Amino acid sequence: MVTTPLLSLEGVGKSFPNGTVALRGARLTVMPGSVHGLVGANGAGKSTMIKVIAGAHAPTTGTVRWKGERVVWRDPGAARSAGVATIMQHVPLAPTLTVLENVFLGSRGPWRLPRRRRGEFADLLDRVGYRIDPDAEVADLAIGERQMVAILQALATGAELVVMDEPTASLAEGERQVVFDVVRRLSAQGTAFLYVSHFLDEVLSLTDRVTVLRDGTVVEEGETAGYDEDRLVQAILSEAYAASGVGREGRRAGRGASEEGERPRSTGRDLLAGERVPAAPVAAEAPVLLSVRGLNSPAGVRDVSFDVREGEVVGIAGLLGSGRSEILHAVYGADPRARGEVLVGGRHVRRTPRAAVAAGMALVPEDRNAQGLVGAFPIWKNISLPDLPALSSARALPSERAEGDRARRAIADLGIVCPGPDAMVTELSGGNAQKVVFGKWLYGGARVFMLDEPTAGVDVGAKADILELVRRFAQGGGAVLVVSSEFEEILAVATRVLVVREGRVVAERPAHETSEEELLMLANGFDAGGEPHAA
Amino acid sequence: MRPRLLAALRPGNAGVVYALILIVGALTVLSARLGRPSYLSETNIVNILDQSSLVAILAVFTTVVLISGNFDLSVASVAAFSAATALSLVGSLGLPAAMAIALGAGLVCGVVNGVIVQLVGINAFIVTLGTMTAVRGLVLIVTDGRTVTAKDPEAQQSLIALQAGYWTVPHILAVVGGILLVIGAILALRKSRRGLVLAGAGVVLAALSPLVGWDLRLSKPTYYLIVIAAVTWAVLRYTVIGRRLYAVGSNAEAARLSGINVNRYKIGAFVLNGLGSAFVGVLFAAKLLAINPTGLQGTELTVLAAAILGGTSLFGGLGSVLKSVVGALILFTLDNGFNVLNLGANYQGVIVGTVVIVAAAIYTIAGRQRQVKRVRESQAKAGEPAPEREPQEALR
Numbered sequence: 027m028v029t030t031p032l033l034s035l036e037g038v039g040k041s042f043p044n045g046t047v048a049l050r051g052a053r054l055t056v057m058p059g060s061v062h063g064l065v066g067a068n069g070a071g072k073s074t075m076i077k078v079i080a081g082a083h084a085p086t087t088g089t090v091r092w093k094g095e096r097v098v099w100r101d102p103g104a105a106r107s108a109g110v111a112t113i114m115q116h117v118p119l120a121p122t123l124t125v126l127e128n129v130f131l132g133s134r135g136p137w138r139l140p141r142r143r144r145g146e147f148a149d150l151l152d153r154v155g156y157r158i159d160p161d162a163e164v165a166d167l168a169i170g171e172r173q174m175v176a177i178l179q180a181l182a183t184g185a186e187l188v189v190m191d192e193p194t195a196s197l198a199e200g201e202r203q204v205v206f207d208v209v210r211r212l213s214a215q216g217t218a219f220l221y222v223s224h225f226l227d228e229v230l231s232l233t234d235r236v237t238v239l240r241d242g243t244v245v246e247e248g249e250t251a252g253y254d255e256d257r258l259v260q261a262i263l264s265e266a267y268a269a270s271g272v273g274r275e276g277r278r279a280g281r282g283a284s285e286e287g288e289r290p291r292s293t294g295r296d297l298l299a300g301e302r303v304p305a306a307p308v309a310a311e312a313p314v315l316l317s318v319r320g321l322n323s324p325a326g327v328r329d330v331s332f333d334v335r336e337g338e339v340v341g342i343a344g345l346l347g348s349g350r351s352e353i354l355h356a357v358y359g360a361d362p363r364a365r366g367e368v369l370v371g372g373r374h375v376r377r378t379p380r381a382a383v384a385a386g387m388a389l390v391p392e393d394r395n396a397q398g399l400v401g402a403f404p405i406w407k408n409i410s411l412p413d414l415p416a417l418s419s420a421r422a423l424p425s426e427r428a429e430g431d432r433a434r435r436a437i438a439d440l441g442i443v444c445p446g447p448d449a450m451v452t453e454l455s456g457g458n459a460q461k462v463v464f465g466k467w468l469y470g471g472a473r474v475f476m477l478d479e480p481t482a483g484v485d486v487g488a489k490a491d492i493l494e495l496v497r498r499f500a501q502g503g504g505a506v507l508v509v510s511s512e513f514e515e516i517l518a519v520a521t522r523v524l525v526v527r528e529g530r531v532v533a534e535r536p537a538h539e540t541s542e543e544e545l546l547m548l549a550n551g552f553d554a555g556g557e558p559h560a561a
Numbered sequence: 562m563r564p565r566l567l568a569a570l571r572p573g574n575a576g577v578v579y580a581l582i583l584i585v586g587a588l589t590v591l592s593a594r595l596g597r598p599s600y601l602s603e604t605n606i607v608n609i610l611d612q613s614s615l616v617a618i619l620a621v622f623t624t625v626v627l628i629s630g631n632f633d634l635s636v637a638s639v640a641a642f643s644a645a646t647a648l649s650l651v652g653s654l655g656l657p658a659a660m661a662i663a664l665g666a667g668l669v670c671g672v673v674n675g676v677i678v679q680l681v682g683i684n685a686f687i688v689t690l691g692t693m694t695a696v697r698g699l700v701l702i703v704t705d706g707r708t709v710t711a712k713d714p715e716a717q718q719s720l721i722a723l724q725a726g727y728w729t730v731p732h733i734l735a736v737v738g739g740i741l742l743v744i745g746a747i748l749a750l751r752k753s754r755r756g757l758v759l760a761g762a763g764v765v766l767a768a769l770s771p772l773v774g775w776d777l778r779l780s781k782p783t784y785y786l787i788v789i790a791a792v793t794w795a796v797l798r799y800t801v802i803g804r805r806l807y808a809v810g811s812n813a814e815a816a817r818l819s820g821i822n823v824n825r826y827k828i829g830a831f832v833l834n835g836l837g838s839a840f841v842g843v844l845f846a847a848k849l850l851a852i853n854p855t856g857l858q859g860t861e862l863t864v865l866a867a868a869i870l871g872g873t874s875l876f877g878g879l880g881s882v883l884k885s886v887v888g889a890l891i892l893f894t895l896d897n898g899f900n901v902l903n904l905g906a907n908y909q910g911v912i913v914g915t916v917v918i919v920a921a922a923i924y925t926i927a928g929r930q931r932q933v934k935r936v937r938e939s940q941a942k943a944g945e946p947a948p949e950r951e952p953q954e955a956l957r
Contacts, residue, residue, distance in 0.1 A: 075659040380701055383820025397818055402811035411808055412819040414801050423799050466819065 038088035044361035048074035063233035080112035081105030111180030121165035170201030198345035315505035321366030341520030386469035408434035413470030436465030459489025613893035614782035622837035628831035630810035630877025637860035638696035644840030671835020675828030724847035733777035738766030811878025
């Protein structure tokens with residue numbers, strides 16, 4: 027059977043005026059109605075390829091064919107009207123408009139036409155099998171819902187190919203499922219998808235074919251059925267890295283329930299697992315370092331109390347909107363409305379970030395660009411920021427030499443890939459930028475580390491480094507709180523897990539006695555009843 | 562760290578200085594051609610410095626507010642209010658008390674601005690637009706809509722002593738050389754190679770001084786400006802406070818989560834600006850010995866123009882008080898040039914407006930190019946493709 031591919035890229039190369047070569051002779055063939063996976067490490071050229079397809083970049087060499095015809099899209103509008111809709115990682119919606127207005131933002135004509143649009147919108151929802159209030163303001167929606175609005179927007183333009191860039195990166199499990207269902211449903215109706223994701227399990231379960239990019243070239247392409255996670259990881263990384271003593275065993279040790287579990291959903295989990303020391307609980311006589319009592323906040327924290335001992339890594343597992351980040355912010359004093367007691371080493375900490383830092387607390391926030399890094403500063407000024415007085419003469423005049431030394435030390439210790447301490451943080455990749463945020467807290471006497479999604483948007487190699495760093499914090503006698511939407515990751519580093527739901531701690535489990543499935547059940551509000559979780 | 566001196570002299574960085582040199586050069590050539598008195602005469606330079614000093618002082622403090630990520634439109638109103646207060650009280654209370662009250666009034670205005678912006682959380686543009694109008698209203702109340710003058714001869718004398726006249730620093734080269742020598746020695750003790758260079762330059766200057774014998778004779782406000790600008794620059798450049806102010810302005814949330822009291826810094830910038838405006842108001846009162854209710858109206862925009870010419874970002878976290886001072890000098894050089902060349906004030910607005918926009922355009926374009934260059938450098942060093950980035954917002 028010969029079908030014309032919906033989209034094909036032949037020998038596409040893209041180099042930038044600054045000399046970067048992002049793509050070298052890449053090819054890609056997407057068949058109508060198929061779900062095509064695109065994977066690769068950070069910097070492999072995925073984003074560039076997407077931008078070429080979306081018409082945001084013109085390829086330097088090679089051809090793009092749409093339904094067999096050679097096309098040159100000069101701007102994203104041209105691609106969109108041809109039938110390619112691209113959903114970027116950071117969904118650009120107009121927050122002050124309603125869902126309905128956002129969905130039909132790209133439509134032509136001078137009027138808003140609410141009535142007719144409403145009908146179209148209802149049809150669209152039926153097609154997708156999803157419910158959302160058309161009059162809700164986008165600013166009020168959760169990230170997952172915004173993602174769905176973006177998908178609806180893409181469909182409303184009559185797209186035949188939907189390109190999704192990391193659509194599930196910031197979604198909770200339930201919301202992920204909604205996205206998967208929509209993709210399956212629509213592909214059955216004939217819409218093709220190009221699905222770009224770090225999550226290999228998603229790619230494996232969702233896609234028909236998969237293309238692997240490395241250093242701007244396609245290294246593998248084939249039926250997804252012919253791949254498993256190991257083969258993909260090997261293709262993504264260079265063979266040398268994948269072969270470098272990555273242990274295969276030990277991952278499932280003590281995690282009964284996941285043995286028959288479905289496909290794991292984590293990038294390169296085997297890389298993580300290789301370094302995973304089965305997390306034993308900390309001795310009961312270890313002193314309590316962080317103690318939280320009766321913490322409440324209108325932001326969504328309800329009567330939270332817990333202790334973290336020296337050397338302990340406590341994971342906070344919860345779905346999006348469960349209050350997991352809000353708990354960290356309340357503990358840190360960053361939420362001015364939070365009430366309750368926080369003690370570090372037995373001492374009360376006033377409820378401001380300033381007092382928290384003075385008491386030895388450190389927060390690695392979820393959104394590193396908006397909350398963690400000062401974009402106008404180079405690496406060295408960012409790293410010294412929380413501990414500046416200690417690096418200053420008379421605690422008032424910063425010593426740039428001392429700051430530079432600390433930055434160089436952080437760069438060496440953390441393996442930050444950069445030209446040097448003078449590099450601007452905005453020029454770093456996700457993983458390296460995250461390491462800079464860690465570097466801020468590494469040398470300043472912080473003992474209580476609160477990490478909010480420390481590996482979000484970070485590639486496989488950097489992820490393993492960061493998790494190793496978390497373990498090091500704990501081994502150095504610190505207390506660590508980790509929030510992650512990837513329960514797999516929590517289980518890989520934590521000694522103990524607190525499950526949160528609707529702002530409360532609903533369960534507590536030693537990490538070696540629980541499983542991803544159990545945590546998921548608890549986080550969704552089901553008691554893991556009958557499950558022998560108590561060893 | 563990178564070689565600082567070279568980086569500081571790059572056009573992208575020191576463009577405003579080159580612009581000033583260019584404008585002065587052009588005016589010098591023009592005035593010579595037209596047979597007018599030499600533009601670069603000592604009298605004229607001292608005049609320009611004197612004329613720009615008040616606006617330049619305002620620009621210094623406004624730059625601090627802009628760096629902190631806020632905006633202040635109320636400076637001219639506050640200065641006028643302080644001038645009116647000082648002139649109304651100087652006859653009965655004497656200068657020190659009147660000046661203290663005038664400065665206190667400015668401080669209160671700054672606190673009000675800062676508290677409403679930071680603690681209530683209203684946009685600074687709106688708040689200071691409001692205080693600009695309201696404080697101007699206060700000026701009307703204090704002056705009862707009439708021009709206020711200091712009639713008491715004693716009070717007049719004390720005001721004149723504050724502002725009028727010149728101070729002469731003899732052997733300026735020796736003085737500057739001495740200062741450089743001291744700074745260089747301190748740096749050298751802290752094992753900085755630049756210390757030796759500075760100390761050497763100081764010795765050379767001091768040695769040249771007896772041969773040249775230059776004396777520096779400037780108006781009092783010019784000295785106030787030099788001291789204020791130098792101190793503010795040093796605080797911003799060399800202290801923890803300065804570093805944190807830039808951090809707060811560039812990313813308040815990251816600064817807050819790093820343990821910095823953001824409100825303290827942002828309110829502090831407003832308070833400083835209120836105080837600085839009040840000081841300028843007192844100087845203005847001393848200069849004219851009178852203030853009418855519309856005095857200084859519109860100056861806030863000149864001040865902002867100076868800061869923008871100096872490359873200060875309106876989004877916070879970026880700016881240099883010294884460059885803002887140069888920005889003010891450019892505005893007054895143009896002003897003065899129109900007078901010297903007798904071109905008529907009609908064209909002035911068009912020219913000044915164009916200069917401000919062209920400057921902003923140059924900063925934006927230079928900023929973009931610097932970015933591309935930096936990305937290229939970082940690739941060359943790291944040996945890997947850098948992440949793609951969109952050009953940043955204008956004026957960042």
